[in-house]
Amino acid sequence: MGSPVVSIIGAGVAGLACATELADRGVAVELLERSARLGESACSWMAGGMLAPWCERATTDEIVARLGEPSIDWWRRHYPGTVSQGSLVLTPPRDAADLTRFAARTERYEWIDGDRIAALEPDLAGRFRRALFFPDEAHLEPRKALASLAAGLEARGVPIRFGIGGKPPEAGPGLVVDCRGLAARDELPDLRGVRGEMLVVRTRDVSLSRPVRLLHPRIPLYIVPRGDGVFMIGATMIESEERRAVSVRSAMELLNAAYTLHPAFGEAEIVELGADLRPTFPDNLPCIRRTGRVLHANGLFRHGFLLAPWLARQVADAVLLETRDADIPERRHA
Amino acid sequence: MSSFYGVELKSRLLLGTSRYPSPAVLERAVKASGAEVVTVSLRRESGTGRAGQAFWSLIQSMGVRVLPNTAGCHSVKEAVTTAHMARELFDTPWIKLEVIGEADTLQPDVFGLVEAARILSEEGFEVFPYTTEDLVVAERLVEAGCRVLMPWGAPIGSARGLNNVYGLRSMRAHFPEIPLVVDAGLGVPSHAAAAMELGYDAVLLNTAVAEAGDPVEMARAFALGVEAGRAAYLARPMEPRDMAVPSTPVIGKAALGD
Numbered sequence: 001m002g003s004p005v006v007s008i009i010g011a012g013v014a015g016l017a018c019a020t021e022l023a024d025r026g027v028a029v030e031l032l033e034r035s036a037r038l039g040e041s042a043c044s045w046m047a048g049g050m051l052a053p054w055c056e057r058a059t060t061d062e063i064v065a066r067l068g069e070p071s072i073d074w075w076r077r078h079y080p081g082t083v084s085q086g087s088l089v090l091t092p093p094r095d096a097a098d099l100t101r102f103a104a105r106t107e108r109y110e111w112i113d114g115d116r117i118a119a120l121e122p123d124l125a126g127r128f129r130r131a132l133f134f135p136d137e138a139h140l141e142p143r144k145a146l147a148s149l150a151a152g153l154e155a156r157g158v159p160i161r162f163g164i165g166g167k168p169p170e171a172g173p174g175l176v177v178d179c180r181g182l183a184a185r186d187e188l189p190d191l192r193g194v195r196g197e198m199l200v201v202r203t204r205d206v207s208l209s210r211p212v213r214l215l216h217p218r219i220p221l222y223i224v225p226r227g228d229g230v231f232m233i234g235a236t237m238i239e240s241e242e243r244r245a246v247s248v249r250s251a252m253e254l255l256n257a258a259y260t261l262h263p264a265f266g267e268a269e270i271v272e273l274g275a276d277l278r279p280t281f282p283d284n285l286p287c288i289r290r291t292g293r294v295l296h297a298n299g300l301f302r303h304g305f306l307l308a309p310w311l312a313r314q315v316a317d318a319v320l321l322e323t324r325d326a327d328i329p330e331r332r333h334a
Numbered sequence: 335m336s337s338f339y340g341v342e343l344k345s346r347l348l349l350g351t352s353r354y355p356s357p358a359v360l361e362r363a364v365k366a367s368g369a370e371v372v373t374v375s376l377r378r379e380s381g382t383g384r385a386g387q388a389f390w391s392l393i394q395s396m397g398v399r400v401l402p403n404t405a406g407c408h409s410v411k412e413a414v415t416t417a418h419m420a421r422e423l424f425d426t427p428w429i430k431l432e433v434i435g436e437a438d439t440l441q442p443d444v445f446g447l448v449e450a451a452r453i454l455s456e457e458g459f460e461v462f463p464y465t466t467e468d469l470v471v472a473e474r475l476v477e478a479g480c481r482v483l484m485p486w487g488a489p490i491g492s493a494r495g496l497n498n499v500y501g502l503r504s505m506r507a508h509f510p511e512i513p514l515v516v517d518a519g520l521g522v523p524s525h526a527a528a529a530m531e532l533g534y535d536a537v538l539l540n541t542a543v544a545e546a547g548d549p550v551e552m553a554r555a556f557a558l559g560v561e562a563g564r565a566a567y568l569a570r571p572m573e574p575r576d577m578a579v580p581s582t583p584v585i586g587k588a589a590l591g592d
Contacts, residue, residue, distance in 0.1 A: 060355050105547060192388030217491055239389035282392060284356030 006319055007032060008177045009165055012042030013142070013308045014297055015179035016149040020078060021312035023158050027319060031158065034165025034183075038150055039143060043181060043276040044304040046198050048224050048234045049142040050211050051075060051306055052087050054134050057106040059220075061285060064303060065106075067310040072138050074309035078152065079145045082138055085210040088120065089132040092260060098215040099132060109134045123206050123262060139211050141226050142305060168294040175322060177315055178296045181279040188289070188296055193241040193277030196302065198234040199254040200226075203268035214257050221257035230271065233258050237302065246273045278302055286311050288318065295319070336513045336535035338371075338482055339428065339460040341399070345370045346530065347560045348401065348515065349553070350540025357392045359549055364396055367553035372398050373430050373538065375405040376416050376423070390423065401462060403430035408443070410450045417454050429454060430462040430484070430517075430538075440490045444471040448478055455479025464517050467501035469508050476512060483512055484538060487529060488519025491541040495525035499532070506533045523559025530563025531571065 006022055008015045011033035022029045039045035053068035075082045089109075091099045103109060109132040118125035120133065150160055167186060168176045178184050185191045208225040224232045233254045246254075251273060258265035281287060281299035286307050289296045297315050300307050336343070349369040354360040364372060374393055393400060402420030407413040410433060417429045433450055435443025442465055451461045455478055463475050467485040475483060485505055488494035496502055497519065506514060516529040517538040526537045537560060546552035 061359075101545070105545075192392075194389075241388055282356065282361075283358035 005029070005323060006175045006177060008179055009168060010034075010042075010179035010181060010183070011038060011146075011150065011160060011162075012179065012181055013044035013047070013146060013304045014181065014300055014311055015177070016146055016153070017074075017308035017312035018177050018179055018297060018315045019153055019158060020149050021309070021316045022319060023153060023156055025316050025320060027316070027323065029158055031153065031160045032164045033160060033162050036162050038160075038162075039146060041183075042146070043196075043278055044142055044146060044308075046196065046274050046276045047142040047304050048198070048211070048222060048232060049140045049145065049305055050087065050222065050224060051082070051138040051140065052134065052211065053306060054106050054108040054137065055087055055089060055213060056303065056306065058102045059105070060303075061283070063285065064307070068303065068306040071306055071309040072136070075138070075140060075145065075305070079140055079148045081144055081148065082140045083210070084138040086133055086135040087137040087139070087211045087213065088117070089134070089213045089215060090117075090124075090128045090261070091215045093129060095215060095217060096130065098217060099130060102215055103132055108136055120210070121208055121212070123208065123264075124212075127262070137211075139224055140305065145305070174293075175319060176294045177319070178294050179298070181298065181300075182277050184279070184296060184298055187291065187294075188281075188298060190282055191298060192280050192282075194280045194301065195238040195240045195242065195275060195277055196235045197238075197246045197250045197254065197275045198232060198273075199246070199251065199258075199270065200230060200232050200272040200274075201258065201265065201268035202228075202230050202271050203264060204229045205264035205267060206231075206262045212261060214261055216257070219253045219257065221254060223258060223261060231258070231265075231268070235302070241277055243275070243277065246275050250275075278304070288314050290318075338462075338513055343370050343536070344368075345557070345560075346536040346564055347526070347557055348373065348517075348536055348538040349543065350538070351375075351393055352405075353541060353544040354549055357389065360544075361392070361396055362550045363543055363553035364398060366550045366557070367543070368557045369553075370398055371401050372396070373401045373403045373540070374424070375403050376420050394424075399428075400424045400426060401428050401430050402426065403464075404432050405430075406434065407432060408434050408437075410446045410453070413446070413450045414453055417450075417459060421459065427458055427460045428462065429459050430464060432464045442466060442486075444468065447471070448474045451475050451480050452478035462515070467498055467505050469505060472505060472509065476509070481512065482515065483509065484515040484517035486518045487516045487525065487537075490518040492519050493521025493542055494519055495521055496528055496532075499528070502529070502534070503532055520556075523555045526556050526559040527563035527566070530560055531566050533567050536560075 006029045008019050008031045019029050019031045035041040051072045053065040057065040112133045114129045117131050168178050182193050211224040213222040236250050280301040284301050286299040297311050345368045347369045348371045350373045402424050404413040404416040413433050433443045433446040461480045462482045464484050488497040513535040515536045520539045521542050529537050543549050543552045
């Protein structure tokens with residue numbers, strides 16, 4: 001490719017998806033990342049990786065489901081490791097009403113009984129009587145998915161320049177897409193951080209084929225299988241911008257959820273405990289804003305993987321509109 | 335008009351701020367509810383207490399009075415520390431005092447509650463205690479310095495309405511001068527109306543609005559429920575009776591058919 005037309009700042013899920021979508025459409029891009037390695041300062045590194053528009057629908061704006069639905073296909077096309085096994089929502093029998101509440105707020109699910117739960121997830125046999133099954137949902141391993149996008153870009157000659165970031169004016173002379181997440185606060189004052197905490201454990205004693213959400217009146221949590229006996233457990237949502245390590249209470253809640261789902265998690269090894277801040281606008285929805293030659297694409301909140309493809313399509317549309325008259329005909333029809 | 339530590343409120347609906355789909359929806363719900371007071375929880379995990387500032391400044395920009403709460407505190411010490419943090423952050427002597435005694439029902443630990451209320455009242459806080467309908471506990475809270483009492487309708491977030499109408503009615507009769515607020519457990523506007531019909535001064539709710547399919551519309555509905563209940567109370571409802579009382583006399587009505 002020739003000299004880049006568009007510089008993208010930030011190689012988290014937003015920046016990587018934007019770069020991929022633009023490259024797909026034949027636009028020459030470069031990607032700048034302030035940290036030295038992929039994922040080092042990206043909150044998507046800590047994500048759950050659920051592509052669960054209808055589960056999310058139960059607790060967020062319905063627009064999240066609408067914008068997120070096409071993402072499942074986008075990821076299947078761009079990351080072969082995407083797992084399309086649906087997802088499961090459970091409660092302990094005592095909190096059964098929460099399952100009904102959850103169901104009333106969303107769609108695209110089936111009520112299933114204990115036998116069906118056992119058929120889907122043999123290790124949960126006999127442990128739960130009712131569940132909601134969302135057959136159309138999917139999940140992925142965020143770190144592998146990010147690495148796969150990065151590798152795909154490199155294979156197409158898109159440079160990812162690590163150790164270079166900073167504010168948009170320092171970037172190249174062409175159009176700039178600012179995907180810095182919370183670091184873009186200097187230019188997006190209404191951006192706030194919403195803290196999330198996660199836990200990774202390893203055990204050979206339990207196996208799951210799909211993400212399981214455990215509803216709880218106060219501490220709703222999910223467990224996502226990452227393969228090879230590794231499970232990610234998330235995620236708290238705290239209106240806090242503190243970057244300190246996971247608190248004992250949060251760790252207890254996360255561990256307790258795993259233990260409730262299956263006591264064998266009690267013997268699992270703790271691999272990682274982490275916390276980060278999700279960049280969020282006041283309506284908890286992503287958006288794209290324009291200042292001069294900079295497009296700010298931000299605010300993915302807890303829907304990084306679910307909504308990054310939508311964000312990327314919007315950015316690509318805007319960039320193509322912008323560069324329609326520019327001197328890059330070979331890219332336009334590539 | 336009821337006075338909450340000298341503050342007179344036009345709206346008798348107090349709204350919690352957690353569990354909304356987004357701060358933007360919360361803001362629209364607060365507007366639709368007409369609430370002049372919102373409660374804000376300070377999770378103790380915030381540590382330094384400064385960390386939630388972005389969210390809190392969003393709330394402060396709504397132009398309503400903030401009633402910080404000690405939600406999630408399980409001990410006197412925790413609650414007192416959280417109250418100190420709240421006073422510093424929100425620059426208000428008001429504190430909604432919750433000392434949780436039981437994790438599954440979130441039932442208040444009334445012993446700890448009374449103790450924390452005493453400590454905080456002595457320090458100059460204006461305490462809004464989340465309590466049960468127990469009259470003896472209520473007496474102790476008043477002795478401790480509380481000038482508002484907030485008995486539960488039902489466990490927090492349960493949407494069950496008024497579990498013990500008799501107890502709530504006794505409490506109203508027992509404390510004619512203390513502003514009483516039904517706090518927690520309401521699910522639909524008729525529950526709020528029922529509390530107001532008992533002569534309660536206000537209701538405080540959160541989940542019923544935040545987790546409704548359309549929180550903004552539900553906020554408006556609750557405002558109507560509260561207003562209806564209050565108006566009904568002031569209009570002095572008729573007493574129920576066992577037999578029918580025809581609104582049109584039947585004896586002596588014109589004989590038809592000849």
